[in-house]
Amino acid sequence: MESHASRPQSLALTVAPEEGGCRLDHLLARQLDYSRARLQRWLKAGLVLVNGQARPPSYKVRAGDAVEVAVPPPAPSHLLPEPLPLSIIYEDRDLLVVNKPPDLVTHPGAGHQTGTLLNALLHHCPELQEIGDVSRPGLVHRLDKDTSGLIVVAKTDLAHRSLVSQFQKHQVKKKYLALVWGRLPQPTGRIAREIGRHPVERHKMSVHPRRGKEAVTLWRVRQEFPGPLTLLELTIETGRTHQIRVHMTSQGHPVLGDATYGGGASRLKSAPPALSGLKPLVKRQMLHAWQLRFAHPRSGEEVGWEAALPGDFQGVLKYLKFI
Secondary structure: OOOHHHOOEEEEEEOOHHHOOOEHHHHHHHHOOOOHHHHHHHHHOOOEEEOOEEOOOOOEOOOOOEEEEEEOOOOOOOOOOOOOOOOEEEEOOOEEEEEEOOOOOOOOEOOEOOOOHHHHHHHHOHHHHHOOOOOOOOEOOOOOOOOEEEEEEEOOHHHHHHHHHHHHOOOOEEEEEEEEEOOOOOOEEEEEOOEEEOOOOOOOEEOOOOOOEOOEEEEEEEEEEOOOEEEEEEEEOOOOOOHHHHHHHHOOOOEOOOOOOOOOHHHHHOOOHHHHHHOOOOOOOOEEEEEEEEEOOOOOOEEEEEOOOOHHHHHHHHHHHOO
């Protein structure tokens, strides 16, 4: 006998007079709190009936039509919830904002099936299993393993749709703090160079790819240190993989500690003797997602948060101030 938990949930609605002539998929997107992608899958699977008959997404509904949706049970997930510590900055019914520490992978992938931020999130919030991409439920963006700072997670389909749209339209405001090698030529600047997969080293990104995507980074000098090293405030108008790291390296100013793009141990070896004390302090790239602002998916009001620099980053700054 099929268990009750495995049976689909049935949702029913009646088409109002003002909704007559609307496409079926558009009607469902307005009326139900599920992602468009998920609704399209249900339509194609014949799980949506209009007056008892399966209809395509483009079907024009009529006033008084009875629409029934058989919501299938959630697909089994290979992701393992784990009781790992989380630094939660904010949480409500739609959102979860966390401060990711350095040395933590955002989601499972090659070489990291457990012990990730997503494993911890699923333990804290099991309902994430049904939100968005089944392989990365709830996630709408990510940070590199060795980049610390703010990540927003969608807890509902409403939040997922809204945040994905805001990220795609570059409406999310993201600011970072980074320590980079060298002196910048002016107090502020803008880098607009396409970024894509490196043509030879496939684990890297490059501003000289065969195919690239638009990428824009704004920078502002906050403080200069011996070395020379410079603390920057950076705003990214796009969200390409390794964007800040690649853009700053393209200008001759790699992020301190970034071994992939020329700012790591090899650069420290050739640094002035005064910086010798940095070697045991710098274990990763000094890059921190500091501020995050966007329109709340439910209220539409702008919301935002800041995350203080983690201890290792603060330790490096403290060292630099006294040499």
